[in-house]
Amino acid sequence: xxxxxxxxxxxxxxxxxxxxxxxxxxxxxxxxxxxxxxxxxxxxxxxxxxxxxxxxxxxxxxxxxxxxxxxxxxxxxxxxxxxxxxxxxxxxxxxxxxxxxxxxxxxxxxxxxxxxxxxxxxxxxxxxxxxxxxxxxxxxxxxxxxxxxxxxxxxxxxxxxxxxxxxxxxxxxxxxxxxxxxxxxxxxxxxxxxxxxxxxx
Amino acid sequence: xxxxxxxxxxxxxxxxxxxxxxxxxxxxxxxxxxxxxxxxxxxxxxxxxxxxxxxxxxxxxxxxxxxxxxxxxxxxxxxxxxxxxxxxxxxxxxxxxxxxxxxxxxxxxxxxxxxxxxxxxxxxxxxxxxxxxxxxxxxxxxxxxxxxxxxxxxxxxxxxxxxxxxxxxxxxxxxxxxxxxxxxxxxxxxxxxxxxxxxxxxxxxxxxxxxxxxxxxxxxxxxxxxxxxxxxxxxx
Numbered sequence: 001x002x003x004x005x006x007x008x009x010x011x012x013x014x015x016x017x018x019x020x021x022x023x024x025x026x027x028x029x030x031x032x033x034x035x036x037x038x039x040x041x042x043x044x045x046x047x048x049x050x051x052x053x054x055x056x057x058x059x060x061x062x063x064x065x066x067x068x069x070x071x072x073x074x075x076x077x078x079x080x081x082x083x084x085x086x087x088x089x090x091x092x093x094x095x096x097x098x099x100x101x102x103x104x105x106x107x108x109x110x111x112x113x114x115x116x117x118x119x120x121x122x123x124x125x126x127x128x129x130x131x132x133x134x135x136x137x138x139x140x141x142x143x144x145x146x147x148x149x150x151x152x153x154x155x156x157x158x159x160x161x162x163x164x165x166x167x168x169x170x171x172x173x174x175x176x177x178x179x180x181x182x183x184x185x186x187x188x189x190x191x192x193x194x195x196x197x198x199x200x201x
Numbered sequence: 202x203x204x205x206x207x208x209x210x211x212x213x214x215x216x217x218x219x220x221x222x223x224x225x226x227x228x229x230x231x232x233x234x235x236x237x238x239x240x241x242x243x244x245x246x247x248x249x250x251x252x253x254x255x256x257x258x259x260x261x262x263x264x265x266x267x268x269x270x271x272x273x274x275x276x277x278x279x280x281x282x283x284x285x286x287x288x289x290x291x292x293x294x295x296x297x298x299x300x301x302x303x304x305x306x307x308x309x310x311x312x313x314x315x316x317x318x319x320x321x322x323x324x325x326x327x328x329x330x331x332x333x334x335x336x337x338x339x340x341x342x343x344x345x346x347x348x349x350x351x352x353x354x355x356x357x358x359x360x361x362x363x364x365x366x367x368x369x370x371x372x373x374x375x376x377x378x379x380x381x382x383x384x385x386x387x388x389x390x391x392x393x394x395x396x397x398x399x400x401x402x403x404x405x406x407x408x409x410x411x412x413x414x415x416x417x418x419x420x421x422x423x424x425x426x427x428x429x430x431x432x433x434x435x436x437x
Contacts, residue, residue, distance in 0.1 A: 084396065091401035134380050141376040142369035146261070149364035149372065150405065153379065157356050157403035160380035161387035165397040168388060175306060175384035178313035179377045 042145040050140045051148070052105040053185060055096040057133040059107045060197060061089040061162075064125055067116035077169055078119055081126070085162045092155050099151060109199045123170050125195065130163035132191050135183035261367035269362050270371070271327050272408055273378075274318040276358060278329045279420060280351060281315050284308030287338040296341055300392055307348070307385050314378060321371075333422040345393050347418075352386035354406070354414055361405030 065086030068074050074082050097104040115125040137156035141149060164174035183191070192198060284307055287293050293304045319326040337343045359379040366372045387397035406414075415421065 080396075084398065088398065088401035095402075138373060138376045138380060141363070142373040146364055153360040153363050153376070154402035154404060156376065157360055157379055157383040158398055158401060160383035161398040161403075163380075164384035164387035165391065168391055168397070173302075173306065174388040174391075175310065175381060178310040178381060179317065179374070180380040180384075182373060182377060 042143055044145070047144055047148050048100055048103050050143055051096050051100050052103070053188075054133070054136060054140065054152070055093065055100065055105055056108065056198075057129070057136055057188070057192075058089050058092045058096060060110060060192070061126075061129050061133065062086055062093055063107075063110040064112055064115065064122070064129060064197070065089065067110075067112050068122045068126075071116045073117050074119055074122060078123065081162075081165055081169060082122070085126070085130075085165075088158055088162070092158070095151065095155065099148065110197050111199055112197055115197070123166060125197070126166045127163070127170060127172075128191065128195060130159055130166055132183065132188055134159045134163050135181055136185070136188045138180060139182035139184055139188070261365055263367055266366050266368055266371055267322065267325050269365060269408075270318055270322050271325065272411075273358070273362065273375075274315065274322060274327055275330065276355065276411070276415070277311055277314040277318060279332060279415065280355065281308060281311035282329075282332045283334060283338065283348070283351065283420075284311060286332070286334055287344050290339045292338055292341055292344050300341075300345075303388055303392055304348075307352075307389075310381060310385065314381075317374075317378075321374075331422045331425050332420050334420055345389070349386070349389045349393050349395070352382060352389050354411060355382040356386050356403050357406035358408075358411045360403050361407055361411075 065082040068082045069079065069086060112125065115121045134156060137152055137159065141152070141156075144152065160180065167174045167176075284293075284304055287304060288308065293301055296304065337347050356379065359375060359382055363372060363375040363379050366375065383403065390399075391397045
């Protein structure tokens with residue numbers, strides 16, 4: 001079989017690009033105490049670091065949607081979006097917590113400010129969080145062990161559906177790429193920091 | 202929690218296949234009788250020979266990677282031809298602007314997926330089969346419903362296969378196709394009046410399950426077909 005498997009991925013920017021995002025998994029120190037300097041192959045230990053990182057993104061989505069619904073300013077389809085996605089992302093949180101077990105990260109505290117009171121800002125925040133989560137999962141896929149990959153494939157597809165839905169509500173193209181880009185841990189953390197949604201411990 | 206009644210009308214493979222009700226659903230969708238469907242099932246071996254050959258479900262290996270990608274390629278051929286045919290039939294031109302944009306974006310993406318998979322497979326790329334959509338691309342309603350079902354099915358296909366590659370580069374690459382197909386499915390569902398996301402988790406399907414659904418549609422043909430209106434069709 002002469003699939004272009006070894007050393008020739010640079011021929012296709014498509015393949016190179018997504019894998020490149022997975023390389024930085026252990027570099028960013030996203031979880032307390034992870035001071036490792038190079039991405040090792042998939043392992044149980046690495047699974048936990050990655051899943052805690054993804055868990056944090058799901059926590060943020062649930063908190064935004066719950067906040068938006070309880071603030072009472074969302075109407076029509078936007079409110080339906082918040083209710084449905086809040087419910088589904090909560091199931092993602094439960095699922096990830098169940099996989100990680102004792103080592104699951106606790107929910108951080110969030111401060112969304114106007115993003116839960118102003119429909120336009122809520123829409124922008126939801127779009128950022130769903131897009132970021134979706135790209136983060138793609139970036140980490142190659143770093144997880146196979147059994148965990150099956151678990152997250154069904155989650156990232158739903159987050160991508162959420163991203164498409166909120167883009168449609170915002171009047172934007174729900175599927176802007178033929179192949180969705182991946183984001184590194186560092187890029188994800190930078191995006192999250194820019195939103196100022198996560199309170200510093 | 203609001204709950205929209207039209208969700209019941211939305212045809213998703215996950216919903217219809219759960220208790221083996223796929224037969225009825227396909228019959229309803231295509232207006233054919235149950236007997237027709239069962240005749241369609243007899244085409245199974247032809248369809249398999251024509252590009253939906255099933256690679257083994259054994260453990261990951263470079264050889265299996267090729268088999269999965271070939272299956273994905275056959276599926277992308279099906280999707281891209283489906284949208285192209287709806288454009289040729291002028292079904293797309295008759296739709297409202299937002300739906301036209303949707304059909305064109307999806308058609309373009311599926312063509313890009315074909316190009317990507319052919320590039321990755323190199324000389325192992327399979328040829329494009331012939332297709333016959335049995336008039337489904339000629340009516341907006343049938344076209345839209347089938348698109349919804351097909352996009353949801355692609356999500357299930359890729360959710361099932363993305364974790365199985367031996368090569369990590371393929372894993373991440375196919376994850377980025379999975380999320381794109383999930384967006385297509387959400388968009389299609391919204392335009393058809395259904396909730397864009399039916400459940401908290403997209404359930405994976407095995408190659409065998411996907412193959413069975415594709416065969417039930419009889420979209421993959423043994424040779425170029427003549428359309429039901431008698432005009433020649435060159436969908437292959």
